[in-house]
Amino acid sequence: MALRINDIAPDFTADSTDGPIAFHEWIGDGWAVLFSHPKDFTPICTTELGTMAGLKAEFDERNAKIIGISVDPVENHNKWKGDIRQATGHAVNYPMIGDRELKVAKLYDMLPASAGETSEGRTPADNQTVRSVFVIGPDKKIKLILTYPMTTGRNFREILRAIDSIQLTAKFPVATPADWEPGDDVVIAGSVSDEDAVKRFGAFEAILPYLRKTKQPAA
Numbered sequence: 001m002a003l004r005i006n007d008i009a010p011d012f013t014a015d016s017t018d019g020p021i022a023f024h025e026w027i028g029d030g031w032a033v034l035f036s037h038p039k040d041f042t043p044i045c046t047t048e049l050g051t052m053a054g055l056k057a058e059f060d061e062r063n064a065k066i067i068g069i070s071v072d073p074v075e076n077h078n079k080w081k082g083d084i085r086q087a088t089g090h091a092v093n094y095p096m097i098g099d100r101e102l103k104v105a106k107l108y109d110m111l112p113a114s115a116g117e118t119s120e121g122r123t124p125a126d127n128q129t130v131r132s133v134f135v136i137g138p139d140k141k142i143k144l145i146l147t148y149p150m151t152t153g154r155n156f157r158e159i160l161r162a163i164d165s166i167q168l169t170a171k172f173p174v175a176t177p178a179d180w181e182p183g184d185d186v187v188i189a190g191s192v193s194d195e196d197a198v199k200r201f202g203a204f205e206a207i208l209p210y211l212r213k214t215k216q217p218a219a
Contacts, residue, residue: 004142007141009134010107016095016097018095021095024140027138028065029138031064032136034067035067035132036132036133040076041080041083048156049084049092051090052156053084055156055160056093064163065094068096069104071111110132131150132148135159161181168182168217174189175187177213185205185215185216186215186216
């Protein structure tokens with residue numbers, strides 16, 4: 001069955017460049033971003049892993065751990081790190097999971113059960129669906145899923161923006177409109193009456209009966 005928003009993120013144990021990982025235990029009481037790659041030593045993924053290393057402090061500010069995964073073994077990941085630093089100027093500073101038996105890729109519905117049981121001999125094209133991002137909350141539920149084609153590098157600042165929205169809307173009965181950035185006005189949830197909206201947020205703008213905007217509440 002395909003994973004959906006608000007499903008419990010499947011737990012697993014796996015080897016990583018930081019040693020054995022028990023995923024739910026590793027997440028702890030914070031947030032996590034699991035981002036996957038079809039194969040080591042591929043050009044776009046090399047740029048992505050370096051970009052994430054450069055942004056790690058910003059994820060840390062949001063109490064969000066980051067962890068990469070490729071179906072290749074950990075020893076390949078460790079060799080790849082040198083290329084990533086050379087290409088991007090950033091050293092990988094987060095764990096990278098080795099999934100040589102394809103267990104995590106299948107668990108997260110990135111490869112079908114018929115994909116076999118080893119990464120040996122597989123090409124990037126064989127693994128192209130292993131190209132996803134999962135944002136997971138402290139409750140271990142999936143909050144966001146993104147899947148990209150192999151030719152399109154991911155915009156990790158968009159993922160930071162999405163985390164800002166998800167964390168804000170988890171605290172307050174609001175939603176964020178199209179192209180929202182932190183500090184912009186937000187939309188009051190339909191479950192909040194006009195009277196309660198005034199009590200909670202003060203003045204608001206009723207653009208339509210079902211579209212009411214207000215200042216972003218302080219965290």
